[in-house]
Amino acid sequence: MSAPAAFAQQLEKTSGAARDAALALERIGLPGPKTEAFLYTSLRPLTGRSFTAPPEAPSADAVRALIMRSVPVDGPLAGQPLVVFVNGVFSREHSKYPDQAGVHIRTDATDAVQEDGDMPFLLLNDALYRDVTVLEVDRDTDAGSFVVLSLSFGTDTSFHPRLRVRAGDGASVTLTEIAAGEGAYLNNPVLFCDVSPRAHVVHTKLQQEDAQAVHMAAVRVAVAEGGSYDSFTLGLGGVLSRHEVRSVLGGAKAAVHINGAQLLTERQTGDITSVIRHAAPDCISRQTVRNVLGGHARGVFQGKVFVERIAQKTDGYQMNQALLVSETAEMDAKPELEIYADDVKCSHGATVGALDADQLFYLCSRGIPGAEARQILISAFLEEVLDLVTDEAARDALQGVLQQALAKRIGAVS
Amino acid sequence: MSDFLKISGLHASIETDGGAKEILRGVDMTIPAGELHVVMGPNGCGKSTLAYALAGREDYEITSGSVAFKGKDLLELEPDERAAAGIFLAFQAPVELPGVNNANFLRTAVNAVRRARGEPEMDAVAFLKAVRAATKSLSMSDEMLKRNVNVGFSGGEKKRNEVLQMTLLQPSFAVLDETDSGLDVDALRIVADGVNRLRGPEFSALVITHHKRLLDYLSPDRIHVMANGRIVHSGGPELAEKIDQEGYAAFLADAA
Secondary structure, eight states: OBOOGGGHHHHHTOOHHHHHHHHHHHHHOBOOTTOGGGSSOOOGGGTTOOOBSOOSOOOHHHHHHHHHHHSOTTSTTTTSOEEEEETTEEOTTTOBOOOBTTEEEEEESOOOOOOOTTOHHHHHHHHHOOOEEEEEEOTTOEEEEEEEEEEEEOSSBEEOOEEEEEEOTTOEEEEEEEEEEESSOEEOOEEEEEEOTTOEEEEEEEEEOOTTOEEEEEEEEEEOTTOEEEEEEEEOOOSEEEEEEEEEEOSTTOEEEEEEEEEEOTTOEEEEEEEEEEOSTTOEEEEEEEEEEOTTOEEEEEEEEEEOTTOTTOEEEEEEEEEEOSTTOEEEEEEEEEEOOSSOEEEEEEEEEOOOHHHHHHHHTTTOOHHHHHHHHHHHHHHHHHTTOOSHHHHHHHHHHHHHHHHHHHHHHO | OOOSEEEEEEEEEEEETTEEEEEEEEEEEEEOTTOEEEEEOOTTSSHHHHHHHHHTOTTEEEEEEEEEETTEEGGGSOHHHHHHHTEEEEOSSOOOEEEEEHHHHHHHHHHHHHHHTTOOOOOHHHHHHHHHHHHHHTTOOTHHHHSEETTTOOHHHHHHHHHHHHHHHOOSEEEEESTTTTOOHHHHHHHHHHHHHHOBTTBEEEEEOSOHHHHHHHOOSEEEEEETTEEEEEEOTHHHHHHHHHOSHHHHHHHO
16 A cells, blocks of 8 residues: 555644544555555545645635535525535634524534544544534434535645534434535545434535545444434546445444435546445345446445344345446446345345437437437436435435536537 | 338348348338328238338348438438438337436427427427327326336337327328237227327328227228238238238238
8 A cells, every 4th residue: 555645744743643543544554556445446646646734715705606606596405504614624704504402513623533444534534634513413303404515725735624413312404515616636524423313314415526626535424223314425526536434223223325326427536435334133224326427437336235143134225327328438336245144135236338229219219319318318317316315405406416517518428 | 293201122130149130121112191001911020120210220220222201311311300300100119218207208309309390499388288288189197297208107008108299299200110009999099099180191101010900990091011021012901801811821922
């Protein structure tokens, strides 16, 4: 593995617990071509570069303009409470949320860090985060919806936003996370999600980073008895992106949904990696991911479902599907099941294919020109999986963004 | 004035694992404007291939011959251009389009064809009016418009959806490939009515069928018998009656 030279300058300046994380990272290094967990995802966009400390903050106008683009005033997410990170740091100035009984938002300077040798980008955040924002929802409180914006500005600089969500017993909260920015930066967001018994967290994510940016996200989720974490991620931006989820179903009758979609063109690489650990009986996990890949794009799906011996009556489903719309696009899928319980229902599958010739001919025979017919089929393939987004406002927002992205990008490659 | 549709010496083959396989071996047929012709013939004789060749399906390679439609070289046109020129194929096995809403699909198709024909596009309100009138005439429920194209449709619903598309696209030449198969008597009648409503001096059709029953509702002008990739016999409507009673044996002997 290579030394994390790209971040050496920053790692040197760390102290305290962050220093330990920095040393751990220096010891294991960043993933190289032989690292199993990064076998299909090359970190080439990071090599030979140096990510210096964050530059001066962008102007308030620049931030406001990007907020308006990310959450248009006439869009489905308008008016929702906003938690804003600018260049990896919580922004009091741009965040906007009302005081709600039973809902607490605060920012701390330090946070517990955990050394995860096999999650190097979590470790990178452990070493380099500047502050941690904590969203706590008291028991039996419905906190409603929040938009979490992670906005990045700059080139050859890295950002490490960090958010902890704690949903108390029977509490619920809906998060719509949007990552956007301007420049060839690295955004390295980390989300911890602590779901208490009977609590429900809905997390929808839209990754639309700058085309030159790198996005390396880590999500750690623990779900207790009867609780649920219901997530969807839509990956559109960045030259390189990875959305990596580790989730543990730690109490009976808990549920996780880790669904997603990616639309990648040109030379983009997009990676959705997850480990779902069933550590209690009667839990449900669902994962459906769809990829549309054009140009020289590469999609990566790694999904592991781990069922411990105690986790009887586990109900697991995992499916990755890819549509290759160019000859030069590539999909690498690695679905894995590891099961130690004997009374479980687990299925998984993966498909990779081109557009269906029969469907294309059917559309064209009705007078629809070839390019439009292709766009209809690509759009349908992704629309179907967007149905899995539970929150209606988030789903509408994702649909709108996806249609724009399709109109702008697929014409060029299909 | 040239003939409305003139097929001359049409040869077509399909690529198989064992190399190119010739399916059409010199089809000749002329269909004047305003006439409804029928092609009958045993399974595998090339009827569906003829339908696909006329609609422009890519995997059927035309090796020789020509098709003139209203004086134009049909084989030069892409499938969507053929639709705009007035060709419509009702599929024997209509294709399911998961994730594609039926109403959106119909409106996209209608407006694509109108654009290509130099007609103004239909707005949502005008389209809804047109589609409601069409579904009513075909005894279809509006609920079918909300579903995805052909997904979860019964065999009969799929066939009606084909006729609905035909009604809205207003072709001047329709090919119906076994549109009657799998339909009960009532549905057969509705489908036949859908075809009959389009008939007129500027509309022709080629109906592929195994059964005389549909023809009782359509009063065809001419019947062609196809065998081994050729038209081996043509005659008046009475020919359907003869085939219904005696089968194809007599014609197959001629073709061998």
